[in-house]
Amino acid sequence: LLSFVLSAVDAGVVAANYVEAIGWIREGDRIAGAQVQDRLGADRFDVRATLVVNAAGPWGPALIEDLPLPIRSGRPLGLSKAMNLVTRSITRHHALGGLAGSRFLFVAPWHGVSIVGTSHDPFDGRADSLRVRETDVSAFLEEVNQAFPAAGLELDDVRLVHRGLLPAADRSGRLLLKQSVVRDHRADGVPGLMSVLGVRYTTARGTAERATDTAFTILGRTPPVCQTTETPLTGGDIPDFASFVAEATQDAEETVDRVTRRRCAHSYGSRYRDVLQPMMDDPSLAGSLSDDCPVTRGEIQHAVRHEMAVRLADAVLRRTEAGSAGHPGLAALEAAAQVMGVDRGWTEDQRAREVEHTEQVYRLDP
Numbered sequence: 001l002l003s004f005v006l007s008a009v010d011a012g013v014v015a016a017n018y019v020e021a022i023g024w025i026r027e028g029d030r031i032a033g034a035q036v037q038d039r040l041g042a043d044r045f046d047v048r049a050t051l052v053v054n055a056a057g058p059w060g061p062a063l064i065e066d067l068p069l070p071i072r073s074g075r076p077l078g079l080s081k082a083m084n085l086v087t088r089s090i091t092r093h094h095a096l097g098g099l100a101g102s103r104f105l106f107v108a109p110w111h112g113v114s115i116v117g118t119s120h121d122p123f124d125g126r127a128d129s130l131r132v133r134e135t136d137v138s139a140f141l142e143e144v145n146q147a148f149p150a151a152g153l154e155l156d157d158v159r160l161v162h163r164g165l166l167p168a169a170d171r172s173g174r175l176l177l178k179q180s181v182v183r184d185h186r187a188d189g190v191p192g193l194m195s196v197l198g199v200r201y202t203t204a205r206g207t208a209e210r211a212t213d214t215a216f217t218i219l220g221r222t223p224p225v226c227q228t229t230e231t232p233l234t235g236g237d238i239p240d241f242a243s244f245v246a247e248a249t250q251d252a253e254e255t256v257d258r259v260t261r262r263r264c265a266h267s268y269g270s271r272y273r274d275v276l277q278p279m280m281d282d283p284s285l286a287g288s289l290s291d292d293c294p295v296t297r298g299e300i301q302h303a304v305r306h307e308m309a310v311r312l313a314d315a316v317l318r319r320t321e322a323g324s325a326g327h328p329g330l331a332a333l334e335a336a337a338q339v340m341g342v343d344r345g346w347t348e349d350q351r352a353r354e355v356e357h358t359e360q361v362y363r364l365d366p
């Protein structure tokens with residue numbers, strides 16, 4: 001996912017995270033930009049634009065709530081709460097499909113654990129109020145064990161819950177929306193604004209193509225021929241993956257071992273040298289976060305310096321593999337906080353708060 005943002009930045013986009021749109025700049029009926037707030041500080045400021053694209057996913061509908069009523073015609077009728085569970089390993093080398101009632105579930109091996117999914121349940125509330133409770137996970141585990149009786153999964157086997165909201169086609173949230181929505185809000189009497197609501201990550205490029213064409217049309221320009229089908233993402237320009245990995249791992253030198261090189265080749269693609277070079281220059285960066293967590297200090301430093309990781313959870317859960325297969329252990333979190341803290345200027349207290357904030361992700365609400 002991150003590669004989409006990195007590719008956009010390579011193409012000239014200015015990206016910013018931890019900046020929340022909290023309102024609109026309005027000039028008559030027209031939207032002329034957004035009022036935004038720094039989520040980590042108190043600053044509020046305006047970002048003006050000829051055209052604003054609301055691509056805030058499940059939060060998108062709430063953002064347009066105070067705009068004229070017809071604008072709601074472009075929003076989904078409801079939201080569905082979705083979960084995938086990261087569990088102890090169920091199958092090592094193959095994926096399974098199975099039925100629980102009429103619901104089709106999957107199990108896939110991943111980084112030494114399994115991912116089981118996907119649950120879909122009605123959700124009634126604001127996107128910010130999404131919680132995953134033990135009872136939700138227990139209920140889903142019953143279905144999983146019905147689909148895969150030999151798995152015998154229990155609550156203690158769940159290491160992490162991937163959770164989120166998806167746009168639904170009905171108010172109950174049971175029926176998922178099948179097609180992404182791209183809407184030009186001139187049709188609703190609100191020029192200067194369009195909405196993009198994606199339904200699948202796998203079809204994101206198709207949705208982006210429609211969105212870009214719509215934006216060009218609104219701006220009165222002819223859209224260029226779209227090149228998304230043949231444009232690799234940043235790091236993805238690899239003609240033959242097997243020989244690429246073989247090459248990346250072959251001249252393992254003492255500073256950076258073969259396992260780290262292999263992981264970096266898989267995670268960063270053709271950008272892997274950008275991550276390895278600082279480790280070769282400063283061998284302390286090639287050390288793993290802990291005996292139980294092979295991710296290196298160098299990967300955490302790369303996340304802060306080149307991938308806009310701002311909080312510890314960004315680096316551990318969304319930039320590196322450190323915590324993506326389950327809690328990496330307190331020692332690893334503390335080591336990662338230490339590395340990040342140097343660049344972020346964290347005090348000991350702040351490091352402890354970041355560790356606690358990250359640990360919350362692994363806890364279920366009672």
Ligand SMILES: Cc1cc2nc3c(=O)[nH]c(=O)nc-3n(C[C@H](O)[C@H](O)[C@H](O)COP(=O)(O)OP(=O)(O)OC[C@H]3O[C@@H](n4cnc5c(N)ncnc54)[C@H](O)[C@@H]3O)c2cc1C
Pocket residue numbers: 019020021022055056057058059060063082083084118162163164165166196197198199200201202203
């Ligand atoms: C458990 C689960 C499993 C899934 N499995 C699959 C799968 O296997 N295959 C697949 O193709 N898809 C899958 N999906 C769906 C996929 O994740 C979504 O379709 C996709 O993330 C939608 O992308 P998006 O960019 O439109 O929205 P999002 O990914 O929701 O991104 C919206 C962004 O807007 C930001 N935002 C919100 N409000 C504001 C604001 N006010 N100001 C600034 N920013 C804001 C949010 O922080 C967020 O980063 C799954 C989803 C879930 C929850």
